[in-house]
Amino acid sequence: MTSLYANAMGPSFIVPLAMNNRRQPEVFTLRRSLCDPTHVRRRSRSSLKTSGVTMAAATPTAQCEYTLHVDADSRKYPILFSEGVISKPDTFKPFITGDKVLIVTNSTIAPLYLNQVKSAIAATGVSVFDVVLPDGEEYKSLDYVSQIWDVCMEHRLDRKSVLIALGGGVIGDTTGFAASAFVRGVPFVQVPTTLLAIVDSSVGGKTGINHPMGKNMIGAFYQPHAVIVDSNVLKTLDDRQLAAGIAEVIKYGIICDWRFFEWCEQNVERLSSRDPDATQYAMIQSCKYKADIVSQDEKESGLRAILNLGHTFGHAIEASMGYGSWLHGEAVAAGMVMACEMSARLGWISSDVTRRVEAVLARASLPTRPPPSVTLERFMTYMSVDKKVEAGVLRLILLKEPGKAIVTSDFPESILFDTIMHYQQLYKESPGTYEHATLGLPK
């Protein structure tokens, strides 16, 4: 077990996953307030031992399985980490109720993993059906949820049947919403196949689809019964999708743990080059942050909103460009830089922080500016339908200090305008610096 994290080991205060050589399963806990921005700077190593998130190192070998437990108000469930786990019947068995399972996946993932997952589940003795949707954010729509429901009806699925989301964030969100509403709720299991889905969207129960006028506007808080993470799936992930996931990994450092951000600064090339140890470490650490925040605030009545750093800007970019043009993680990367820039303009952080955030994202081949076609007017149009608008007031996630994000509407609108205009101006001054040729992005 030590070897697994020998190289990837973060700063000493980060929960030491591999601190001992005992061969027994080990359960240790994180403090519930680990990521609470009001406490994040006061934690000590010893205080990491009291918490709502538990983690078990089940088999302390290089092939070990890790299990994190999410303790949301509406449901407790495990996140299982293990190589090759999606082709083993035993993986799925504990989560199968009833006698029918429907796997929802997309046309990219189906040729790679559908058969092995299907065989593994069929070996548990149930009937397994599948539905293969087209791949892309533009298909995260009511039409495709409706297709899933049609298939559920066609195969006479019932309240005990299980839906499996095999894919990235789009598949997870769409399937989760379909599961939440079919016969008013059936169990579902997340099998994320992208880094972004593993570290972010598959955990925490936010499900939903896009409305033509706004991202994720229709959906439900509906927790999965399990999240099954097979790091093998990352081997087939394309570079652009990988980078989009790295954006969300880096996000956790920015919002609640600056020393994890510094670890990212030191290791971002290892993540881009798919170093298994660094990737595993980043995945587990990210899921711990996510699980801990969700355990404290499942329905985003407060704290949870900090997970949306860069997302209000990012959603406006995605909607304005047309879903599927920019990947979610790419839009979030540019949005996080904008949020940092705005925080610096408010005098809350130094502009050096913004530069560091920009630099590490750029090293991960992520965009660090909004596209020039998303004008101030378009930003304001799309941001006005963001879910964080309440009674007409826009709230944003901004940085109070490095590693400490807050949700706030306490800013002059002029600073928001100036921030957006800053990027428009930058593009006018140096259009050549806006290059995403490597990502195949529209200019």
Next chain:
Amino acid sequence: MTSLYANAMGPSFIVPLAMNNRRQPEVFTLRRSLCDPTHVRRRSRSSLKTSGVTMAAATPTAQCEYTLHVDADSRKYPILFSEGVISKPDTFKPFITGDKVLIVTNSTIAPLYLNQVKSAIAATGVSVFDVVLPDGEEYKSLDYVSQIWDVCMEHRLDRKSVLIALGGGVIGDTTGFAASAFVRGVPFVQVPTTLLAIVDSSVGGKTGINHPMGKNMIGAFYQPHAVIVDSNVLKTLDDRQLAAGIAEVIKYGIICDWRFFEWCEQNVERLSSRDPDATQYAMIQSCKYKADIVSQDEKESGLRAILNLGHTFGHAIEASMGYGSWLHGEAVAAGMVMACEMSARLGWISSDVTRRVEAVLARASLPTRPPPSVTLERFMTYMSVDKKVEAGVLRLILLKEPGKAIVTSDFPESILFDTIMHYQQLYKESPGTYEHATLGLPK
């Protein structure tokens, strides 16, 4: 206060709403297990004073307002009963958050009540929008939920905006599902305008829409923030809709309180003729049964299913005939007779019970047989997609004894077939007895 129930007073063990002349608001409680079929025969008058459902007679005059409190796991909320309440701003004020309200209603109700509700809400100082859907069960579909979401987006509703369902069960179910999923959940208030919606569908948080292959297959458990019952609205209800509501009132007697059934036998013509006292008594009593059951089992893991007596047969009739051909309450009436017939064939109740159920429903101008076109094959097709099917096993609500319903799959399939065939046979023997000319039903 005494006068209100002087004539409508039920048998003595029913909670005496009007037992004293005190002028102070009175709060008294029902036993949580009031309708638990395992306890229903053992209750005593004194035990009615301990419970999860509370009821306050706020102003003990002939114009008094009553408030029942529903204590579901996910939310506590009031059911307000009062004449003229929907045109008063104070009615809505406590339930309005944010600065925007969307009223969802239908083309029958809009000319009657939309303006007064709109004015009352606007007087609280918020922006009020409306969407008017066509009237009928056939519009309880994804298309119309999607229309509601479009209007929400168009008017930039946000998480604090409130949806108001002004209409019968179709509007309530559709609006509730729309509210559950818009930005993952906004508050909604039920303003039921049919007897059926008042006594059944507006209370308890079952929301949803029909799938072409099955009724209420897509939806959410999502409790309203309030139910506002204005008995004035019943004055404009047509006779057929009124009768459909009476079917659900009678249901409560059959499933959990045989003495309330006997009250219905004694008073059914008073309900049909819209006697205000009898109607008010039946409404409040029905809501108490419903609220008590929902308080015990919000998500239908057990007990709550008994509320679906006759519904599995009824849903098959509705789906087979095409939604909107038979009213829900009409299909439930025929379905309840079928459930009694089947229970009698199982030897659980005497056939005299079935005849009494049939007789009281017929006196309310309700159908007491399935239409001949719904053959055994069609029943089995539609019943196989019922939400109460689990792992391929059909469960039905049947009567163990008068006033005591159970959920069970413990019956020989042959008895189910025999029951359905019995009605096919009856029709062959005496087609003339199947007459619904007064309801305008297809023969």
